[in-house]
Amino acid sequence: MRQPTVHDVARLAGVSRQTVSNVVNSPDIVRADTRERVERAIRELGYSPSVAARRLRMRRSDTIGVHLDPYSGGISGVVLDRFVHALTDRATPRGLGILVYAAADAYEELVRLRALRERGEIDRVVLTGSVDGDPRVAWLREVGMPFVAFGRPWGAGAPDVADHAWVDVDGAAGTRAATRYARTSGPRVAFLGWPRGSGSGDDRERGWREEMGDGAPAALRLTSLDTVPSARGEVERLLQETTLDAIVCASDTLAVGAHLAVSHAGRTDVTVVGFDNTPVAAALGLSSVEQRPEQVAEAVLDLLVGGAPAGGRLIVPELVVRTGVRGDEVAPPSALSSRG
């Protein structure tokens, strides 16, 4: 005889399959009279939830694999963490799980992805830090596992065209907004960025250049490693060499260095704008470009649920303006610190 299914129980009890599932998995959330009706149907039909559970275990996992980098200690690392938080927040109500895994490099990640797929633990992937000719992309395509990349595939070809699904932040739009705001302090707006050649760094510089038009001389383009002392040194040098109204930075780390340089020189008239809107920027009262990782997560999930069709989505970031330390933006203590 055919085993009764959740469908049979639902029909007999006159409820949805979701309600039957709730009675089995989370009876507390079901109204007492509904629960009793479902439980009666379960008994009448001899339905066994454990059979259902076995079936559930055999079906596709509905779980997204996400690589979690080692903690970097950097100021901007929080952006990627916010993305993972947002992904988790939004995946749960959609019935999707998030499995995080570690890997030292792309090769180790490939080994790990293979094992996770083989054991049926994941059936979708969010890629971070993808590069041109990424071996993970080739493998995912080969095995037909849906994936979405957070980040554009920079390199050969147009930067906003790709043969896979991706979501990225429009860095140039962010620095355009930052530069537009900075110009209200005066015409001499410098850009403090990283050495050329990084896709996102060049993109952020482009926004400054576009907004400045003819007013972007090479003398106002500074290059620094992404460290506080390096940025500070560059800005101290610039302050001695030329007149300056504002500095737009490619990261909050660079902005902290710039902020220390202008504070130390007593040049609080020079506006500093950062990028990433980290807690450091909030604590120091610095304006900064907010990448909106929550929007990125939403778009990534939309694409994954929709089968991850090729093509990209750009999220427009938002300038958060702060005028010196007030600190109202600082949120309550984390769960850890405030643990009761």
Place this chain on the structure above:
Amino acid sequence: MRQPTVHDVARLAGVSRQTVSNVVNSPDIVRADTRERVERAIRELGYSPSVAARRLRMRRSDTIGVHLDPYSGGISGVVLDRFVHALTDRATPRGLGILVYAAADAYEELVRLRALRERGEIDRVVLTGSVDGDPRVAWLREVGMPFVAFGRPWGAGAPDVADHAWVDVDGAAGTRAATRYARTSGPRVAFLGWPRGSGSGDDRERGWREEMGDGAPAALRLTSLDTVPSARGEVERLLQETTLDAIVCASDTLAVGAHLAVSHAGRTDVTVVGFDNTPVAAALGLSSVEQRPEQVAEAVLDLLVGGAPAGGRLIVPELVVRTGVRGDEVAPPSALSSRG
């Protein structure tokens, strides 16, 4: 006839079961001659890796469920993120997976845990933010799922005794070390903490009190909300009222407020020590107590692998001393910012 197992293949090929698994899952990492020998044994015995894969899917999941809080935007939130990073880094080589999930409150978390268990997606749990009489603890015990709490069960009973497994940071030891260091600036060392009644906050205050002995008058005990402006206001008031050599703070958020107050008052002779060793403290060159979340993660995994016997482990934190802004401690840009 009995299906051949991975054990049979390993014996015939004269290799370990791990090597057979590698040939099936990640052939690239196996030496060519070994791979050929294993593949020959697989063909001879008619071993079907897909049967093995099915078996793998049916066995216990070896996956740890971890609740991920929504992003708080706070300065200290990074500590919990570091813990999740460290857990992931260390679980992967032990063959354990990490599944993160969201929940708005303890009740929703319970519903979520039930569903994850029912679907066989997790078989162990790391609890964060556990409280006295926690409903999650009662349920986990009822269903017999091994779990370890990050954080002591404060409340009734001795704070370091519990009938379940936990790992926590010895906050009092951290503020003792911070106070010992602060006293090298002079005898008047204040403590800036939260309103009484939070377990971890009271614990951190205790360390200051113990180290100060008789030199801890009520006038040097400040209370503030965990926000920069509130902390700044409290310290500005104290600087006007009394002589002061140093301030030990219960969090880096409080320390940023204290730092701004002493800088603004031109009192850079007053030493400020924070707690959590966040990127903000590093950027401002503030000394801070490092909670060592990597050690916490290691201890949590040890307990989970060992069956999670009742009892606690305290991790001793470490004071990181910085003398003003140098910024050498700031790490390279995050994967997101430096994305090539």
